[in-house]
Amino acid sequence: MVTATLERAREVACAVVDPELPMLTLADLGVLRDITVDDDGVVTAAITPTYSGCPAMAAMRDDLVRELRAAGFPDVRVRIALEPAWTTDWITPAGRKALAAAGISPPGPAPRRSGPVPLRLAPTRRAVRCPLCGSDDVEAGSEFGSTACKALYRCRACLEPFEHVKEI
Amino acid sequence: MPDVRTHEPDDHDNAYAGLLVNDVHWAFGTDFEDPLAGVDATVPDGVEPAALATYCLMLGDDALVMSQRIAEWCSNAPDLEEDIALSNIALDLLGQARLLLARAAAADGAQVPALPDGSPVPDEDRLAYFRDVAQFRNVRLAEVPNGDFAQTVTRILLFSTWRLALFEELSRSRDAVLAAVAAKGVKELTYHRDFAGRWFLTLARGTADSRRRLLAGLDELWPLWAELFETHDVERAASGAGVGVDPAGLTADVDAVLDQVLAASGVDRPDHGPLGGAHGRRGRDGHHTGALGSLLEEMQVVARAHPRGQW
Numbered sequence: 160m161v162t163a164t165l166e167r168a169r170e171v172a173c174a175v176v177d178p179e180l181p182m183l184t185l186a187d188l189g190v191l192r193d194i195t196v197d198d199d200g201v202v203t204a205a206i207t208p209t210y211s212g213c214p215a216m217a218a219m220r221d222d223l224v225r226e227l228r229a230a231g232f233p234d235v236r237v238r239i240a241l242e243p244a245w246t247t248d249w250i251t252p253a254g255r256k257a258l259a260a261a262g263i264s265p266p267g268p269a270p271r272r273s274g275p276v277p278l279r280l281a282p283t284r285r286a287v288r289c290p291l292c293g294s295d296d297v298e299a300g301s302e303f304g305s306t307a308c309k310a311l312y313r314c315r316a317c318l319e320p321f322e323h324v325k326e327i
Numbered sequence: 328m329p330d331v332r333t334h335e336p337d338d339h340d341n342a343y344a345g346l347l348v349n350d351v352h353w354a355f356g357t358d359f360e361d362p363l364a365g366v367d368a369t370v371p372d373g374v375e376p377a378a379l380a381t382y383c384l385m386l387g388d389d390a391l392v393m394s395q396r397i398a399e400w401c402s403n404a405p406d407l408e409e410d411i412a413l414s415n416i417a418l419d420l421l422g423q424a425r426l427l428l429a430r431a432a433a434a435d436g437a438q439v440p441a442l443p444d445g446s447p448v449p450d451e452d453r454l455a456y457f458r459d460v461a462q463f464r465n466v467r468l469a470e471v472p473n474g475d476f477a478q479t480v481t482r483i484l485l486f487s488t489w490r491l492a493l494f495e496e497l498s499r500s501r502d503a504v505l506a507a508v509a510a511k512g513v514k515e516l517t518y519h520r521d522f523a524g525r526w527f528l529t530l531a532r533g534t535a536d537s538r539r540r541l542l543a544g545l546d547e548l549w550p551l552w553a554e555l556f557e558t559h560d561v562e563r564a565a566s567g568a569g570v571g572v573d574p575a576g577l578t579a580d581v582d583a584v585l586d587q588v589l590a591a592s593g594v595d596r597p598d599h600g601p602l603g604g605a606h607g608r609r610g611r612d613g614h615h616t617g618a619l620g621s622l623l624e625e626m627q628v629v630a631r632a633h634p635r636g637q638w
């Protein structure tokens with residue numbers, strides 16, 4: 160019984176989409192960290208911010224609460240999971256596909272390091288392909304874009320500008 | 328439960344059909360949320376809650392004041408890309424400030440300003456908007472007025488080089504919340520530092536005018552640099568208890584990075600001495616330059632006019 164309830168709650172929560180990247184679910188983005196249901200039927204969802212200043216946390220919380228309540232879970236709580244810090248490596252393969260289909264270049268592997276963070280004075284180099292025409296003849300426009308998680312690129316082949324989700 | 332309404336689903340004549348018709352589903356304009364909801368904020372054994380809170384205020388105020396200064400560039404930067412970059416950096420720092428002020432409040436509620444009964448203002452906002460100048464604990468580097476873009480680049484370089492080294496160490500704090508905030512902050516400060524380092528190099532190696540402006544900015548800010556490494560009693564205690572970082576211990580690592588940027592840029596380290604404090608009191612003691620008062624006035628005026636405000 161509890162297992163079936165948990166499965167149902169998970170299914171509903173996993174279908175909630177990100178407020179800023181609505182082609183992705185919160186689960187595909189990797190920000191939905193955990194769903195639990197206790198013996199009293201209280202559903203607790205854990206979400207993690209992508210960036211410290213992510214302004215979408217309240218919207219995510221409200222969306223999760225709304226959808227779960229609509230699905231018949233009256234008592235829903237959303238907690239913040241600060242640790243471990245979100246990484247773009249948590250974006251699922253389905254999420255990457257959805258990003259590309261929406262014209263947003265998905266991130267490569269996030270940098271891993273041991274020891275002090277190295278200073279990089281040269282522009283960031285990435286193996287990026289144009290999500291629209293597939294060409295790898297692209298140029299970086301700006302390291303910062305419309306949201307904290309994206310950089311701006313331009314395709315030299317099809318001439319279209321596009322966004323790339325930065326590896327973090 | 329928010330009252331979320333949509334248009335009639337069969338309304339196909341209207342391009343906006345299907346969109347929500349009221350604003351209640353938006354985070355902005357509804358209600359507040361606790362940035363530490365469900366996070367275990369237990370103060371570690373052997374740590375004085377009031378001292379931990381003050382330590383969090385120091386690091387939180389650094390980020391809050393720096394964020395406010397950088398945000399002044401929004402719509403004023405030399406070009407759109409840098410405008411967006413600076414706004415992004417300001418937003419990251421605001422997020423760090425929010426978590427740190429919330430952590431301060433969770434550690435010691437007595438430091439949170441009291442507001443009229445029924446005020447919905449959350450603790451971290453009370454700390455941000457309802458404390459006076461002398462209660463702010465930020466380093467003075469964060470508060471001095473903006474000059475030109477070169478000065479801002481220099482300030483972000485100095486600040487993020489120092490804060491990144493500090494957060495790398497803080498990510499091993501015995502306080503789980505501070506450790507988590509720092510580990511996340513490291514990722515953000517990494518690209519803040521890269522952004523500023525690249526621009527520093529570009530301006531130093533650019534035109535005679537860009538180099539002149541950069542050197543003037545460095546000269547202006549340099550007297551505030553030493554303060555970042557002066558250990559306050561609260562920092563010493565936090566470091567001793569294993570929850571905080573003694574900034575004096577960061578000197579070698581920070582210097583190594585800064586010297587790398589200066590060398591690549593062909594810029595000498597300024598040799599003039601630090602700005603003193605009044606009777607030895609500095610930003611960490613609540614002693615500030617006149618600029619912080621005007622900054623806070625602008626930042627706090629709306630919140631203070633509406634202490635029961637619901638946004």
